[in-house]
Amino acid sequence: MAEFSVVHGLVGGVLVGFAAALLFLGKGRIAGLSGIFGGIVHRRDVKWRLVFLFGLAAGGLAARMFMPAAFGAPVETSTPVILLAGLLVGYGTTVGNGCTSGHGVCGISRFSVRSLVATGTFIATGALTLVVLRAVGGGV
Amino acid sequence: MRSVTAFVSGFIFSLGLAIGGMLEPARVVGFLDFFGTWDPTLAFVMIGALAVNTVAYRLTIRRMRPLFAERFALPERTSLDPKLLVGSALFGIGWSLSGYCPGPALTNLVTGTSVALLFAGAMAVGALLGQWPRERVRGP
Numbered sequence: 001m002a003e004f005s006v007v008h009g010l011v012g013g014v015l016v017g018f019a020a021a022l023l024f025l026g027k028g029r030i031a032g033l034s035g036i037f038g039g040i041v042h043r044r045d046v047k048w049r050l051v052f053l054f055g056l057a058a059g060g061l062a063a064r065m066f067m068p069a070a071f072g073a074p075v076e077t078s079t080p081v082i083l084l085a086g087l088l089v090g091y092g093t094t095v096g097n098g099c100t101s102g103h104g105v106c107g108i109s110r111f112s113v114r115s116l117v118a119t120g121t122f123i124a125t126g127a128l129t130l131v132v133l134r135a136v137g138g139g140v
Numbered sequence: 141m142r143s144v145t146a147f148v149s150g151f152i153f154s155l156g157l158a159i160g161g162m163l164e165p166a167r168v169v170g171f172l173d174f175f176g177t178w179d180p181t182l183a184f185v186m187i188g189a190l191a192v193n194t195v196a197y198r199l200t201i202r203r204m205r206p207l208f209a210e211r212f213a214l215p216e217r218t219s220l221d222p223k224l225l226v227g228s229a230l231f232g233i234g235w236s237l238s239g240y241c242p243g244p245a246l247t248n249l250v251t252g253t254s255v256a257l258l259f260a261g262a263m264a265v266g267a268l269l270g271q272w273p274r275e276r277v278r279g280p
Contacts, residue, residue, distance in 0.1 A: 004167070009181040012160020013188020019153035020189065021196030026145035028206030028213050031153060033242035034231075034267075041267040048146045053246060055150025060250035062151075063158035071248065072164025074255045075239045086245070086259040088234025090266020093242060095273055096227020097215065100241045101153075103228070104186060107215075109193040117220055118228040125232030126172040134176070 020106055023052070032102020034093030096122075145208055154247045160185040163247060165239025172236050223273055 020031035027048060036049045063070050076082055093099045096118055098107060103122075107115020161167045161181045170179025205211055217224075235241050240248065240259055248256040 004161070004170075004179050004181040006184050009160050009184025010188040012156045012158070012162065013185035013190075014192050015152050015156030015159060015188075016185065017156075017189035017192030017196070019149045019151075019156060020193045021200070022152070023146065023149040024197065024206070024212070025200045025203075026149070026207050026209075028209040028211055029146075030213065030215070031149060033246060037242050037246060037263070038267045038270070041264050042271065048143075051143055051146040052150040052153075055147035055152075056154045056243075056247055057150075057250050058147070059151040059154030059158070060247040063155060063163070063247075064250055067158060070158035070161070070163050071251055072161075072166055074253075075165040075169055076237060077255060079258060081237060082255055082258045083262045085234040085238035085240070086262025087266040087269075088230050088237070089241060089245070089259075090234075090263035090268075091270045092227045092229070092231030092234060092266070094227070094267045094270025095223050096229075096231055097217070097224065098228075099231060099243070100235075101243050105189045105193055106197075109190055109197045110214075112215075114215075114217065114220060114224055118224055121225055121228035122232030122235060123172065125229045126236035127174050129233045129236035130169065130173050131175060 016101070016105060017109075020101070020109075024106075030102060030106045032098050032106055034089075034099035035097070035102050038090075038094050092122075153243065156185075156189075157244055157247055160188070163244050165244075168239040168241075168244070169236060227270075 023029050023031045029048065036052055039049045040046050076085065098115065098118055103115040103118040108119060157163055162185060167179050167181055170177060171182035173179070201212070238259060242263065245256070245259050245263060249260055
């Protein structure tokens with residue numbers, strides 16, 4: 001993992017913001033990945049969501065080809081932990097109605113108080129989880 | 141043009157994640173590691189995304205409707221209900237355990253690794269389970 005780069009972060013973020021802006025202007029939809037995925041799982045307005053995910057995959061393949069180092073190693077490889085984490089992410093974002101893109105980017109862009117609170121909450125519990133893991137010994 | 145919009149948005153979105161370092165779980169977890177070795181990259185991704193999307197949203201919402209859809213699909217809830225808080229809290233834990241939120245997790249599927257597949261599968265199960273706190277719209 002390379003040292004953090006302000007420029008990479010900002011450029012990447014601008015692209016994400018642009019993608020979200022394009023989806024909203026073009027299709028009137030929120031670029032919240034948990035909602036896009038959840039909508040497919042619950043079979044609601046599947047078509048545009050699938051098209052978006054195909055685009056996401058295509059971009060992923062392009063990244064794999066031209067900047068494979070972008071895909072970092074997992075921090076966790078134990079199957080039970082991966083499954084637990086996936087369950088928590090899927091369940092939590094569905095119940096909480098959003099994730100880092102839905103609440104963090106799109107919601108905060110609208111100055112939504114719900115999204116500000118949601119974002120603060122998941123960052124807080126995320127940080128707390130690390131503190132607890134370290135205290136218990138070993139950590140990630 | 142209509143179908144292309146969602147595809148292009150997804151494509152740019154995942155490229156943004158890649159360039160922004162958000163496909164590196166260690167870097168993402170590093171952002172949450174406030175009391176350890178902090179990696180601020182995610183903050184810069186958010187700043188870049190919000191800089192673009194805050195302005196774009198203000199401009200777009202002046203329109204009567206999106207370019208290629210009937211209406212804007214915006215969330216309607218405004219209250220800070222327990223579901224928002226509990227869901228977000230749980231999401232944050234899963235995110236911190238793995239370094240994956242839905243966007244990077246789905247993009248990561250192009251690598252075809254078992255971690256990617258297991259996580260996405262668990263995320264789908266979690267999303268399905270997430271409907272239980274909701275009122276049933278349809279009968280069994």
